[in-house]
Amino acid sequence: MSEHLKTNNALIKWIDHRLPVFSMMNETLVDYPAPKNLNYWWNFGSLAGFALVVMIVTGIVLAMQYTAHVDYAFNSVERIMRDVNGGWLVRYIHMNMASFFFIVVFIHMFRGLYYGSYKSPREILWMLGVVILLLMMATAFMGYVLPWGQMSFWGATVITNLFSAIPVFGESIVVWLWGGFSVDNPTLNRFFALHYLLPFVIVGVVVMHLWALHRFGSNNPIGIEANGHQDKIPFHPYYTVKDAFGVGVFLLAFSGFLFFAPNFLGHPDNYIPANPLVTPAHIVPEWYFLPFYAILRSIPDKLLGVVAMFASIGILFILPWLDRSPVRSAKFRPVYKWFFWLFFANCILLGWVGQEAAEGLPLILGRLATAWYFIHFLVVLPLLGVMERPKPLPVSISEPVLSGGGGLAAAAAKPMEKA
Incomplete structure (x- = not known):
């Protein structure tokens, strides 16, 4: 048993001597030495963990009432909303928490970009975070298909068809994803199975993410390493209190959407049963996919568009080697700070372009924003590392x-x- 675990409970001592789970929790959540200057932007990591737990719990409850069959899926969701006790609340929590999960993770990643949390020696920590984002996107996409509404069906058709652009193997990959020659019952079945499984894979990667975090400790707003005990304080009670306050504010904002605008972040067409013979006037994914969807549509060639869309996320894996500046925090990088906010505005612009029709001004802005997205990483950051x-x-x-x-x-x- 760890010498740091102080307890008079004989049962806990007996268990911890044989399985040191309490010592591990104490070292991770209580005695963990954290930099003493962390601000509220560091709350979003714990908020992401909170959102993940809520998503898993509500997802398990919903799976007990859901029927993964094209003839019954839409009606089973309506039954959850109308007939199951508290079903409407559980479903709305699950549906809206997905959006808030992405909001929290996006803020968490932009905070990392601003304060240089991806730099040495935390490269693997950052890369694991990008893996979590990819798993979240895959899980969310498959979950959006499950209600089997119009946008579910046509979103699945459009996105899975993108793989047909891959030379030689593309068509085979699409058939494998569909489980046949169109989006149908086998597609829904495998998407449901994967949507249920992937959150637990995310939990595994989150554990690795925390493991990597504790190897070198948290970054901080100054961006320099904490020197000894004078720069650190125990995680509890100092940061558990801040995290508890952050969760309270988060739940207030979340409750506003949950009880007063539960469908604000969704699409009304998904309350229409899926019909393969009727194409919606405008097929759009969920809002958190819109920037990547804009990049896809901004390039006229299908294959190049798919490559650009995946590269927009893949480039984050090599970010620690693109930004060679010896300084982490934007507080001490006056030029980088301006380019960061320009990049942030560019991502917002891509999100707006993604929801508009790919024509006229939105198409032009989408192409300019896509070009700047890659210029920021491939040109601006390497040059700033040398010239700033x-x-x-x-x-x-x-x-x-x-x-x-x-x-x-x-x-x-x-x-x-x-x-």
Whole structure:
């Protein structure tokens, strides 16, 4: 048993001596030394974990009442909403929490981009985060198909057809995904099975993500490593209190959508039963896919569009090697800070373009925004790593607090001048 676990409970001592689960929880959630200057932007990691737990619990309950068959799927969802006790609440929680899960993860990733949390030695931590995003997208896409409404059916048809652009093997991949020669019952069955399975895969990757996080500790707003005990505080109670406050604010915002606008983030066409003979006037995915959908449609060639869409996520894996600046935090990178906010605005623009018809001004803006997306990573970041002159860094994370932001060390400034 870990010497850090102090308890008088004989049962806990007996269990922990043979299976040190309580010691592990104590070291991970109580005594874990965290930088003492973390702000509320660091709440979003724990919020993502909270959202994942809610999604899994509500998903299991919904699976007990759902029927994965093209003749019964739509009606089984309506039965959940109308006849199952509390079914409408469980379904609306699951449906809206999916959107809030993506909101939290997107903010979490943009925070990482701003404060340089992807830089050495946390490259694998960042890459595991990107893997989680990919698994979330796959899970959400398959879940969106399950209600078997018009947008479910046609969204599945359009997205799975993208794989047909792959040379030689494309058609075979599409047939394998469908389980036949069109989106039909085998497709729904396998999507339901994978939608149920993948959240548990996400849990496994999250455990690895936390393992990698604890290897070198959390990054912080200053972007320099915490030096010893003077720069760190125990995770509990200091950050558990902040996380609890963050969960409270999160639930207030979530409840506003849940009880007053539960369908605001969805599409009304999905309340129409799937009909292979009637194509919706405008096929759009869920809002969290819109930036990537805009990139896909901005390129006239189908294969190149598919490659660009997947590359827009794949490029995040090599981000730690594209940004070679020795400084992590944008607080000390005045030029990078402006380009970060330009990139953020560009992603918002891509989201708006994704919901519009691919013609006229939205198409032109989509192509410009797509070009800038890749220019930011492939051109701007490498050049900034060479040309930008960052501000000098403090000696420790305590110094800006104790000295009111002044007292920068000349020894820390010299390496920055060379950069």
